[in-house]
Amino acid sequence: MQYDIHLATRSPDLAALRTALGQADPAAMTDFDAGTGLLRVSANLSAFELGELLANTDPKLVPAQIMALPSTCCGGCGG
Known part of the structure; x- marks a missing residue:
């Protein structure tokens, strides 16, 4: 799933966030x-799971x- 999270002007602790996301989904990716x-x-987490992870x-x-984005999967890879 892909998500947009609006943080206004505050920069998050990306290192801590990437570590937590990596433990929940090793293939997760972030960009700020x-x-x-x-x-x-982008992570294999529900919005609820991502919300809990971010809150922690x-x-x-x-x-x-958290705003969930529509899927862009075409199904071509079978995944």
């Missing part, structure tokens, strides 16, 4: 755009900030 305050996450990593992040 400091100019827009947008954290992008950074208590200032709240589930309302």
